[in-house]
Amino acid sequence: MSVTAAKGFTAAGIAAGIKENGNPDLALVVNNGPRRAAAGVFTSNRVKAAPVLWSEQVLKGGAVTAVVLNSGGANACTGPQGFQDTHATAEKAAEVLDGHSAGEVAVASTGLIGVTLPMDKLLPGLEKAAAELSAHGGEKAAIAIKTTDTVHKTSVVTRGGWTVGGMAKGAGMLAPGLATMLVVLTTDADLDAPVLDRALREATRTTFDRVDSDGCMSTNDTVLLLASGASEVTPGYAEFAEAVRTVCDDLARQLIGDAEGASKDIRIEVVNAASEADAVEVGRSIARNNLLKCAIHGEDPNWGRVLSAIGTTGAAFEPDRLNVAINGVWVCRNGSFGEDRDLVDMRYREVRITADLAAGTAEPVVIWANDLTADYVHENSAYSS
Amino acid sequence: MSVTAAKGFTAAGIAAGIKENGNPDLALVVNNGPRRAAAGVFTSNRVKAAPVLWSEQVLKGGAVTAVVLNSGGANACTGPQGFQDTHATAEKAAEVLDGHSAGEVAVASTGLIGVTLPMDKLLPGLEKAAAELSAHGGEKAAIAIKTTDTVHKTSVVTRGGWTVGGMAKGAGMLAPGLATMLVVLTTDADLDAPVLDRALREATRTTFDRVDSDGCMSTNDTVLLLASGASEVTPGYAEFAEAVRTVCDDLARQLIGDAEGASKDIRIEVVNAASEADAVEVGRSIARNNLLKCAIHGEDPNWGRVLSAIGTTGAAFEPDRLNVAINGVWVCRNGSFGEDRDLVDMRYREVRITADLAAGTAEPVVIWANDLTADYVHENSAYSS
Structure with missing residues (x-):
C-alpha cells in the first residue's frame, strides 16, 4: 500500500532507463489534496547532493504537490550541471502534472556519487510515470527507488478515519546525521505544515536517526511527510505523532534488516x-x-x-x-x-x-x-x- | 637489534606458557644505566588496562629500570585482581633483578580483553627471562610481544656516537588516542626525563597518533622511551627529537604494513x-x-x-x-x-x-x-x- 494507502495520493514507479540493467528507477508521488502541506528532514552531511539542496528550498514553503525520486544515480558532487538537472526535473514534473508549480516539486536521488543523470532518459520517463499515476501505485513507487536493497520497504498505520503510509530505500551508506536514505511518508490527516514538521522531527530523532548500519553518512538523505487532508479528519497531535513515529520505526527496522551484507x-x-x-x-x-x-x-x-x-x-x-x-x-x-x-x-x-x-x-x-x-x-x- | 641496539640495555624474550600454543609470550627489557631516565605515553581510552594504570604511575617518577611485556592477555577489564597481578609482576621483576625497585618497573600487556593472566606461569617465566638477559636479546624480545602480528617490528637509528632503537607490536584495535599498541624505545644518549618526554610526545603526535588501521582504540596502548646514558654523549635536542621521530615513523609504517587482513x-x-x-x-x-x-x-x-x-x-x-x-x-x-x-x-x-x-x-x-x-x-x- 505504501504511499498510496492514505487518501488523496497517487503514485507510479517505472523503468526510465537510468539503470543500465533495465530495472525500475523512477518514482513519482503526487498529492491531489485538497491540502498540500509538507515537512522534510535532510542529511546533515555538509556535502549535499543537488536534489537535497533543491528540496530543502522547496520545503521552506511548507507545500509539496509532487515528489520525483530516482535510483541509478545520486546526482551528488556533480557541480552546477547537477543542480540544473534537478531544476529541469522539477520543471518537467510541473509540466506533465498540469497546474503544478516547480517550486512545489521535491526531488530525491540515490545511487553512485559523482556522475550526472542521463536526463535524456529521465525527462521522457517522467511523462511515462505521470501517465501511469494511480491510487494503487504505491508498491511500484517503492520498488523503483531500490538500489542495493533486496526488498522494497513500506509501512502503513491506520487510526480513526485517517492513515499514515510510507516507503523507504536504503541498504548502505546508512548512518544518519539527521535522517538517512530516501523516505516518503503520506497522510490524509488534515494538518498544516508546522504540525507535520514537529511530528516528523520528533519521529526521525528516535528512529531513522538511531540507525547506524555502517557509520557512513549519505549525501542524499531525505525524509518527506506529505499531508493531503483528504480524510477530512484532524487528529490530536499526540495521536498523530505516535502514528508517524510507528511508521518511521517500522521502516527504520526494515532498513537494518536488509542492510548490505549483514547477517545480524x-x-x-x-x-x-x-x-x-x-x-x-x-x-x-x-x-x-x-x-x-x-x-x-x-x-x-x-x-x-x-x-x-x-x-x-x-x-x-x-x-x-x-x-x-x-x-x-x-x-x-x-x-x-x-x-x-x-x-x-x-x-x-x-x-x-x-x-x-x-x-x-x-x-x-x-x-x-x-x-x-x-x-x-x-x-x-x-x-x- | 631492536631495543638492545643502544648501549646499556639487555633484553630477553621467552615462552612462559601464557599463550596456549607455546609461542614466545614474555619479554623483559632492562636499563643497566648509568642513567635510568624514561618517558611514556599511553592510550587515551578511558577504559584502561591494569598495566597502563600501573605504568602511568611509574612514569611519573621519570625513571624506569625494567619493562615487563607479555602477549597472550591484555589484563584489561579484570577488576582489582588485574591490578594486583600487575603489581605482583613488577614486584617479581624487582626481585629477580637484584637491587631494583618495583616502583621503577613498567608493565605492558596485550591480548584478549577481560581475562586474567595465568600468574602461575608468568611469575616463573620472569625468572627464566632474567636468566636469559643479553645485550643481543632485542630481537627475541620483539618476537615475544607479537599477537596477530605476522612479523616482528624493530627499528634503529644511529647518529654521532649514540643510538635510538625500538620494537613495536600491533596489528588490530589499531587507532591511536595518543599512542597505540606496545612500543619500547631505548637510547644510550645521556638525557634526562623531561627531554625524553618532550621528544617522545612530539614524535608520537605525528607518527603513531596518525595511524588509523581500523578505527578501534585500544585499552592497552603504551609507548616507552628509556635512556641509559651509556654512550656518554648528550646530543642537541633537535637532533635527538629527529632521531626519535624517525624510529617512531618507521615503526608506525611497519604496523600499517602488517595490519590484520589488510591488502592495501x-x-x-x-x-x-x-x-x-x-x-x-x-x-x-x-x-x-x-x-x-x-x-x-x-x-x-x-x-x-x-x-x-x-x-x-x-x-x-x-x-x-x-x-x-x-x-x-x-x-x-x-x-x-x-x-x-x-x-x-x-x-x-x-x-x-x-x-x-x-x-x-x-x-x-x-x-x-x-x-x-x-x-x-x-x-x-x-x-x-
Missing part, C-alpha cells in the same frame, strides 16, 4: 546514562566499532570490545561500574568479567547488547546496527556504488 | 586546510570510512566516498572547492568529477589519497590507514582476540 541485526540499548546525549554517543560508538561488529558476525560475545568502544566516548561513567549484557547474559559486571560467556546464545539474527553506564537516570536509548561481514566487503568493493 | 596501505594527505586540527579531523574521517576502505580494497577510485567522509566533519571548507587525487590523478575538482577515473592505477599495495580542502595554509597532514577486507572480517570473527 544488533539492538544496542544504553541504560542508566547521565543524559540522553551521553546514551546516544555511547550507543553510536558501540555501533561503529568494526572489531565488535566482526565479533558479532562470528557469534562471539566479545564484551571487551564493547568496553573499549565505550572508553572512547566523553560520556559520564566510571570504568569499574560498567555492566554489559549480551542477549540477556551479564557477561561484564563492574568493568570486569561477569556471568559465563558460554551462556550467551547468538544463533539468531537479532543480537541484543545492553550497556549499563551506572551513571544516571536518563531514559534508555536504542541504536540499531549491523554486523560486519565478508559479504559487506564484497558488495562494496566488487563494483562502484 | 592507504596514505591520506590533507592539504590546504585552515588548521592542523582540521586536517587531522578530515584525514581521520576518511581513514575510518568503511565504504571507502572497501572501495580501495576493490581498487575502485571511488572519490564520492571521500567527499561524503569529508562532509561529516566540522573542518572549514566549501563543498564546491574540494579537490581529491587518488594516486596522483585529480578525479575530483571543485567538488565535482575531474580527471578520468580510469587513469588511476591501483594495482600496488600503497594507495595515495590527497584531499585538498582549499581552505587555508596549514602544513599538510598525513594519516595512514588500511583497506577493509574479507580477511579482516575473518580474522576478527572466527575466534576471540
